[in-house]
Amino acid sequence: MTEKRVLNCIVPPHILAKLLESSDAEIREAAMRTLLTTMRLQGEREVRATLLGRAAPAEGRRTVYDCRHSTFLPSAVLARSEDGASSGDDSVNRAFDGFGATRQFYLEIMGRNSIDDRGMRLDGYVHRGVDYNNAFWDGQEMVFGDGDGRIFSDFTGSLDVIGHELTHGVTEHTAGLEYHNQSGALNESMSDVMGCLVKQWTMRQTAEDADWLIGAEVFTPGFDGDALRSLKAPGTAYDNDTFGKDPQPDHMDGYLELPDTDEGDNGGVHLNSGIPNHAFYQAAVGIGGYAWEAAGHIWYESLRASTPTTDFQAFADTTVGKAGDLYGSSEQDAVRDAWDHVGISVSSGTARRRPPVSVPGGNGTTAEVARDMDQLLAQVERLRQDLHLPA
């Protein structure tokens, strides 16, 4: 073995990132070692920002269309584009800004370049239909209604709802979780979780301080309740004469067996999502600090490692494994306890050993390098703790 080379630490991170793509394995390894050292000296955040800043800044271009109350999307008119002026219409601007915040969250925090990680354009349609009480993702675009003005107001009003819809696109391009029964409830939960994280990240709120509500702003003041759903306390988002009590369970004991039909919400995907939603909340609070950091990364990496038919148990197992791989035993314990809290137990045999610090392959895209960075940062953090270095 030759002596391990470390490049001079004044080499800027973006040059190092370029060197990571070198065809020479020795240069790649030296670049990675240097990055590790640089991160320990300069701090993770700056290095990360420099690297991610290179990730295709003009991609994920946003376009918002005005349906003018039609349900026929092809007849909608252009209302705002990426380089265009802001609109006189608040719904248009809220959708545009919400896409921007969600795009930035995925880029900076998850190292993901838009919905498909390849800079997919973000198209939104507002003012769909008449008094339409909904928003959805149709595989290509996000569509928002104005609400009926009595119970519901504009669905562009909640940033977490915008993050929720965009995340349906992310899930479709990663695990592809089938939209029924448990895989469907996980699909819904991932959208609620990431929707909350986009909002918390934008507001710089800790897990402790956040309200963990979905869609608090899509209701008029005439609605007697807090929101559509609560991750902190599923089943408590509303309780009134018109709609009854929020039916979401927060534990497997309350799992709702509903028919896998449209009328049964495809097996209760928006209801049973309360169970994994609450597990995420428990994990985030258990780990502490900002939920988009350890807990968010563990969930996102678990989504990427899932398949169309992943169920609650399999997903729980994956998150506990990822917590050990990416972070350490205290995070892993917090994630295991979180699932235990909702009635899903993950045996300790599932926990994997920490992998050694590895040199990522040198032919990845910038986004792949950014993802490798996530793992690297977790390794650096463990190193720091092992060596008892100050943060």
Added chain:
Amino acid sequence: MKLTLVESGGLAAGLRLGRPPLVLDLSTLPEADARELADLVSVARQAPAAAESSRRVPDEMSYTITVDDGEAQEALHRSDTTMSQGFAELVDRLHRLASSG
């Protein structure tokens, strides 16, 4: 003629679950409203649902309108991404008449 509308799914699926359907008996409506609704029903009936893709569309709503003319019942089932503009107009009109009545 009696029309029944059941809506399900969507981002607010939890709020819709188990809610009573919207029912309108055309014989109780002013003649002009009843005639207009009957026309909208025949337009909605004629436009078939757009081909549904094999994958389900996250958060889209679905609608079942049951048309009961006293002798036979017919159920029209559509979703946000499969319904015709005529069907959308019928849903909208049913909402309006139900909230004003």
